[in-house]
Amino acid sequence: MNLPNKLTVLRMILVPFFVLAILWPFPHHYLAALVLFGAASYTDHLDGMLARKNNQITDFGKFMDPLADKILVISALVCFVSLGLCDVWLVLLIIAREFMVTSIRLVAAGKGSVIAANNWGKVKTVSQIVAICVILLLQYIGELGGLGLVHFVSEDMAVLFWCIGEVFLAIATLFAVLSGLIYLKQNWDIVKNAK
Numbered sequence: 525m526n527l528p529n530k531l532t533v534l535r536m537i538l539v540p541f542f543v544l545a546i547l548w549p550f551p552h553h554y555l556a557a558l559v560l561f562g563a564a565s566y567t568d569h570l571d572g573m574l575a576r577k578n579n580q581i582t583d584f585g586k587f588m589d590p591l592a593d594k595i596l597v598i599s600a601l602v603c604f605v606s607l608g609l610c611d612v613w614l615v616l617l618i619i620a621r622e623f624m625v626t627s628i629r630l631v632a633a634g635k636g637s638v639i640a641a642n643n644w645g646k647v648k649t650v651s652q653i654v655a656i657c658v659i660l661l662l663q664y665i666g667e668l669g670g671l672g673l674v675h676f677v678s679e680d681m682a683v684l685f686w687c688i689g690e691v692f693l694a695i696a697t698l699f700a701v702l703s704g705l706i707y708l709k710q711n712w713d714i715v716k717n718a719k
Contacts, residue, residue: 526580531571535592538564539599546603546660551671554664558657564596565653586638587629593649594622600656609659610690614697618652621704628711639711644703651699655692662689 525533538560546557571589575581601615625645632639641649662685669677708715 525584526575526578526582528571528575528578528580529582529585529588531567531574532585532589532592535564535567535571536595538567539596542596543599543603546600547606552664552667554660554667558660558664561596561600561653561656561660565657568593568649568653583638586641587633590629590641590645590649591626594626597649597652597656598622604656604659609663609686610693614690614693617697618700621700624704625707628707628714632711632714635714637714639714642703642707642710644699644706648696648699648703651696655689655696658692659689 542557542560542564545553545560550556568589571585575585598619601610601618604610605612605615629639665674666677666682666685668674669681
């Protein structure tokens with residue numbers, strides 16, 4: 525297994541630690557979750573860059589890299605729903621898009637073809653990573669206020685932070701739906717000829 529593929533696997537290994545950090549309310553847990561999520565997200569950039577630079581692009585990487593992204597992002601979003609940090613309908617739209625794209629990829633793989641992520645999928649992933657990082661950062665600022673370490677955070681700020689997070693997540697959801705529709709259009713022959 526080459527280094528880019530090991531980084532993809534590492535991203536999946538980090539997911540349970542990230543989930544534990546976000547859901548277990550120890551002091552500064554949002555910061556720990558943000559650091560773990562940031563590190564896992566950076567492996568997405570790093571594995572692709574190394575694979576292209578060293579000519580180590582593999583079918584495993586083409587299939588598992590987007591899957592690892594989905595596992596990381598969906599884990600974060602499900603945790604956000606559990607904690608009341610976002611609206612469930614945004615998360616459901618994102619998950620539905622991911623199921624559709626993964627289904628098309630599986631049908632293509634069954635026919636011996638591997639479909640790599642397109643640029644719209646990459647924009648979608650970046651927008652989701654940014655939204656999740658913003659929500660985690662805002663929650664950490666709120667946590668600091670709750671610990672008495674910053675004095676500018678009030679209950680009104682908590683509502684503002686939630687609204688800001690919703691805007692970022694709504695933008696990410698828009699890109700998810702748009703990229704899903706583009707993906708469906710580009711691969712319509714696979715869907716149409718599926719048996």
